[in-house]
Amino acid sequence: MTALRPRGAALEGTDSTVLVRQPGPQELHPRRTRGRRRALELTLAIGIPVALVGLYQLATSQRWIDPRLYPTLDEMGRNTRDLWNSGQLWDAIYISCKRALIGFLFGAGGGAIVGYLMGASRLLRAALEPTLSMLYTVPKLALLPVFLTIFGFGERAIYVLIAVTVFFFVWISTMAAVMSVAVGYREAASTFGAGRWQMFRHVLLPGALPQVFVGLRIAASVSILVLVGVEFVIGSSGLGYLINQGRNLLLLGQAYVCIVIVAVIGYLFMALVRLIGRLLMPWAPEDNAIGPQ
């Protein structure tokens, strides 16, 4: 409870543990305060990458770093234009996004199902967790020759490798999310006679979904990471192939441009997953670390 009084003046007869606070701008002008905060957040979110880019341009133009080995922004712009006009850039973006999305969907779907089942069943968890944990630690790119032998050198091996990598991230986060749903909620639902489907639909799913989506966001960026690595190794198309080709042919501008595009795609993919999460979980608190709670 707030009380208006001059600052520094003691309240007579009040307990010293009572905290008295004057209303601040958040209370007096909430919309204006929110607007200013959002403007600052937006400035920082855009400004910091822009500042880093500006610093890079400064470094190359002032020759703090060798522009023959670190292409200038002008050169990268020319490379982008050339790649776009030749059709290579759009083809690479399309094929890479398609691979990442298909691999992610399969991996996330499988990971969510297995994670839920293992989170809900102690017996299943005991049976599968040791084996899956061991497989999780195997570097997936090391399995690429195995997948190439099994699935051939086409797109299937790439989808499978991405899916397998994503699977483990989503499996772990889903299993942990289901297990972390408070026992009290389950007991309360049981008390009210909830069946299995109702338990899932009204207790476990809404309770676990926020943490599942954290895992999905991480898996989204991991899918891009693995994709680029795979396209390096079995390159004939995609952004990873263009990066590797740029490196091999010493067309460093091409490599840098595609690295930036990969970073942007990774960010957009994570943002898309977060947006879907926000739409599906209106009850969940905003997970933006710098936003007001």
Next chain:
Amino acid sequence: MKADRLRLTRLGGVVAAAIAVVIGLAACSSSGTGGGGGGPSASPAVIVPVAGCGAAAHTDPTDRSNNRTIARCSSGAPAPQKLLQPHTVVIAGASKGEYSAPVLLGMAKGEFAKENLTVKFVQMPSSDATVQLASGKVDAALAAPYVSFTNGVASGLDLKLTLANYSPQYGGDATKPQSGLWVRRADFADPQKPDLAQLKGKRICNTLGNGTVSVYWMQKAVQAAGISLKDVTWSALQPADCVTALQQGAVSAAYLLDPFWTQIKNQTDKYALAAVQPNEPNGAILYGPNLLEKHRDVGEAFARAYIRTINTYLGPGYHQNATVVNDLAQEIGVEPSAITNGYELKFEWEWRSGILDDIQKTYLELGTQKAAVIPEDKLVDRSFYNQAVGYNGK
């Protein structure tokens, strides 16, 4: 609270101002041009005759015939000229193989030590070696004039090809099973007589795609059949994966290096050798600014030791020298039989004139080289080996 609002405003102002300053400085600054590399190499010292290296130590560089003579000196020549101060040379190579014998064997036999040189061999991909070479982090590279080399020189990097590596024993002869362009018979209308024109629209596998040196002689082979390498799709895979891809039918042809081609050499019913490297070197030693200018004497000492190793241990018949084979096998990390199972390589130090023009024209046709054909004197420096064998151009 008012204090909080003031702090937020100040922070926002400081951030915005900092960003504006950086952007402003960046916008106002002029873009650096890709300046030229270092100045021209220092003139070599006066060239004096070298004992053991007579007229046979030099051949006409324009001679690219199949039966040309390879330059040679006597065993042990050119004699070492120990540097006053010890020096370490770092040389990068994609892998350790028989082709790296002049370096690895030279290290093992102490030929570099006689020049007061310590040589460190580091493995890294050729494209990375080019960058490391240009920045001075490595001194030399055992590589080839890939398109990364020509693109690098075109962008102003101070790099030169100074020594050749080897020519194949049966260069230009596709009847002898060896490293080269192998094709799947099943992918051709007449499996017994694969027509390279039918590679149009199909996939070819090699380690670096269309930026490798081998494209120039592959282009000649497919152009003779009426197509171009622009008509094929490239798959860049590791050598072992190229073999697997060929066997699985994922690619119709593959450029297989030593010793990977030996995995299919006995399956002549399924695979055929369609084209091979001509009788001329494709691999080379590249020098960076450290050895071209800063420490030219070290570059000369390295060249001497390299040439002496070839003359002393790697002449014709070296596969019959058990000591050489065993030492080389130990350096590479293979069994001696892995070396003697294949053909001898014809090691040489002289670079043939005209190869780089052919290579660059192919790069330009394939769109991998961005600059026009660079004159050979901007890419090759023959002064190091001429100096080492005492050839003064007369």
